Amino acid sequence: MSYIVALSGGIASGKSTIAHLFAQLGVPIIDADIIARQVVEVGTPALAQIVKHFSQEILLENGELDRSQLREIIFNNDHERLWLNNLLHPIIAQETQKQFAQQTAPYVIWVVPLLIENHLQADRVLMIDVSVALQLKRLINRDGINESLAKRMIASQASLSERLAFADDIIINDGDLASLTVQVDCLHKQYLHNLKVKKL
Numbered sequence: 001m002s003y004i005v006a007l008s009g010g011i012a013s014g015k016s017t018i019a020h021l022f023a024q025l026g027v028p029i030i031d032a033d034i035i036a037r038q039v040v041e042v043g044t045p046a047l048a049q050i051v052k053h054f055s056q057e058i059l060l061e062n063g064e065l066d067r068s069q070l071r072e073i074i075f076n077n078d079h080e081r082l083w084l085n086n087l088l089h090p091i092i093a094q095e096t097q098k099q100f101a102q103q104t105a106p107y108v109i110w111v112v113p114l115l116i117e118n119h120l121q122a123d124r125v126l127m128i129d130v131s132v133a134l135q136l137k138r139l140i141n142r143d144g145i146n147e148s149l150a151k152r153m154i155a156s157q158a159s160l161s162e163r164l165a166f167a168d169d170i171i172i173n174d175g176d177l178a179s180l181t182v183q184v185d186c187l188h189k190q191y192l193h194n195l196k197v198k199k200l
């Protein structure tokens with residue numbers, strides 16, 4: 001099993017962008033968002049539970065989960081959010097461990113947005129530091145949402161200072177893509193070197 005480096009940061013902090021740079025260096029990527037989608041695909045036990053709880057209305061016409069409707073419900077209702085978390089948490093954890101166990105590379109990047117919020121653990125934590133103003137701007141641009149919703153989404157997550165308290169390493173994403181590439185190359189070399197001499 002590989003060494004697990006958790007890559008985390010707030011919404012639109014640059015997780016996917018940075019994961020892509022690690023992938024270009026040949027590092028396997030395990031994406032918590034993809035796992036979260038896999039466990040509620042059509043035919044899964046989790047989707048059956050969700051339909052039982054929210055009714056068929058929670059499905060799209062093609063039988064898939066209506067994720068935007070579900071997101072809307074849980075953003076506005078703590079009780080429903082808890083219910084959903086309690087259902088999905090153990091299922092996602094089990095699938096994640098399964099995918100970790102299949103890895104053979106020296107290390108893998110586990111992209112995990114809610115590392116802090118969900119009290120998850122990894123061998124090492126790589127956190128993205130981005131100014132809230134830039135994060136907000138990138139979120140609005142990327143998702144085409146209004147400022148008030150974007151602010152609420154950011155506020156619902158752990159704050160930057162809470163995140164950084166858990167960091168072993170930090171990537172600063174206040175610059176351009178070239179700056180990100182330099183930082184990723186540097187961390188990649190450091191991880192491989194440290195694993196070779198067992199300093200991690």
Ligand SMILES: Nc1ncnc2c1ncn2[C@@H]1O[C@H](COP(=O)(O)OP(=O)(O)O)[C@@H](O)[C@H]1O
Pocket residue numbers: 009010011012013014015016017018138139141142173174175176177180
């Ligand atoms: N250094 C950067 N320079 C310019 N745009 C960036 C940079 N980092 C991220 N972005 C853009 O900001 C948005 C959010 O980045 P993304 O990687 O999707 O964040 P996350 O996966 O953390 O939600 C995307 O549109 C992305 O292209």
Ligand SMILES: [Mg+2]
Pocket residue numbers: 015016017
């Ligand atoms: Mg992303």
